[in-house]
Amino acid sequence: MAERPPPQRMRVRAWGTKGLHARAPWYLRGKTGIVERRLGAYKNPEQLAYGLPAEPVPLYRIRFTMAEIWGDEAERPDDTIDAEIYEHWLEPIAEGDDHAP
Amino acid sequence: MPHDHHDHDHGHDHAPGALSPSGHPYRADQDGPLTRAQALEIAVRELMIEKGLVTADEIAAAIARMQARTPAMGAAVVARAWTDPDYKARLIADGRAAAQELGADIEAMHLLVVENDAQTHNVVVCTLCSCYPRFLLGPPPDWYKQRAYRSRVVIEPRRVLGEFGLDLAEDVTVRVHDSTADMRYLVLPARPEGTEGWSEEALAALVTRDCMIGVAVPRLPDPAPVAAAE
Amino acid sequence: MTERSWHDMGGLPAGPVVPEEHDYALWERRVDALLTLATTKGKFTVDGLRRVLEDMGPEFFETHSYYERWIESVNRNLIESGLYSTAELAAKLEEVRARGETYGECSLTAPEAGSGPEAGDG
Structure with missing residues (x-):
């Protein structure tokens, strides 16, 4: 196996989509995690849902700590949540800029 | 009048509160008053067949396939x-x-x-x-x-x-x-x-x-x- | 940020998990099969199924069972796909209801062989 580079950090976009079909959970929007793995590209469900021709979009599994998501409310800070997030919902985080807005 | 046979094993012969072989209650099915969802299921199924999208055999096969998944x-x-x-x-x-x-x-x-x-x-x-x-x-x-x-x-x-x-x-x-x-x-x-x-x-x-x-x-x-x- | 959509419920307060289960009735298994076949044949996608379920709103979610919600969504997606019209559906529903009082009387199709309850169907 090739040597792994350090995990890439990504932030889920804090967009609002109320009333529309969107697959980025609300509780993860604006939160930062690491790329657990890349899953390949899948048709964009936000187009498929409306019966539209859909573009393949790269899909990532992002790992978040409970501390990142829930702050002081976390049941156990270093437990984790992994979720699949489509690329258009992600913004890369530069080194040293890992605070959610 | 053609209708679902009453000699099959799906639930309606069971006393109220009876449990299935897997130990769970049965959902009301064949013999209660027709519900909106049941009527819609029949209507959608028949329209799908009449329009040539599916056959009754395909529906039966799909049910059997899902039943086999445990x-x-x-x-x-x-x-x-x-x-x-x-x-x-x-x-x-x-x-x-x-x-x-x-x-x-x-x-x-x-x-x-x-x-x-x-x-x-x-x-x-x-x-x-x-x-x-x-x-x-x-x-x-x-x-x-x-x-x-x-x-x-x-x-x-x-x-x-x-x-x-x-x-x-x-x-x-x-x-x-x-x-x-x-x-x-x-x-x-x-x-x-x-x-x-x-x-x-x-x-x-x-x-x-x-x-x-x-x-x-x-x-x-x-x-x-x-x-x-x- | 605008308010979240109702179905997007991760992290919201809720009561205890009630570990209840039931075996699916024949009509429910048929709904499952209709969804599988309609999507396999390209009429719509599970994403379309979800989109309509979401559009039904939280009250419908809380007051209807899983397959009650599904058949409404399958129906709406099939109408959107053009497979049949609203008028065709309404006429068919009228015809179905005129056949009798119960599901058994109103469904013309005999239950599929092997469609009875079986152990392990959770």
Whole structure:
């Protein structure tokens, strides 16, 4: 196996989509995690849902700590949540800029 | 008048409150007053057939195919992984291909297998709807689809697992998997101690559906009670 | 940020998990099969199924069972796909209801062989 580079950090976009079909959970929007793995590209469900021709979009599994998501409310800070997030919902985080807005 | 035969075995002969072979109550079916949903099912089904989209045989075959999918398939996969390290490696690398090796009917499903060990416990949820590896395990339990589980397991997984009777050790990390997109998840539980030399069949019998969702872990049966509560 | 959509419920307060289950009735298994076949044949996608379920709103979610919600969504997606019209559906529903009082009387199709309840169907 090739040597792994350090995990890439990504932030889920804090967009609002109320009333529309969107697959980025609300509780993860604006939160930062690491790329657990890349899953390949899948048709964009936000187009498929409306019966539209859909573009393949790269899909990532992002790992978040409970501390990142829930702050002081976390049941156990270093437990984790992994979720699949489509690329258009992600913004890369530069080194040293890992605070959610 | 043509109508559904009354000599089949689907529920209506059972006394109120009777349980099915799997120990669950039957849903009202054939003999209650027709509901909106039932009328709609009949109408949609007949229109799909009349328009040439499907045949009655295809519907029957689809039902039979789904009925054949049960947690036993997942349990067989887990037991093989416990007894064959090469298989386990293939299962972790490509869950679908490895499950298909054992005959699982899952060509349309991307399966990610997440492994429990002494330091890690995995649990699966879908907070946005109720995605579930149904092509491997059959339909999900009702509680998996309901608000309480979907809302809470991402914020207080330990408390939710406790409600299922699973109290995790302090040094175990919980990894919650929110099934938000195209992957479906199978938890590969840790093989219980004291099962050395067991057959795959005996091991598979320890692996319940809930173990593969991650709200339980396999447990050895209680030692046969001597002169049980008689 | 605007308010979240109702179905997007991760992290919201909720009561205890009630570990209830039931075996699926024939009509429910048929709904499942209709969805599988309609999507396999390209009439719509599970994403379309979800989109309509979401559009039904929280009250419908809380007051209807899983397959009650599904058949409404399958129906709406099939109408959107053009397979049949609203008028065709309404006429068919009228015809179905005129056949009798119960599901058994109103469904012309005999239950599929092997469609009875079986152990392990969770």
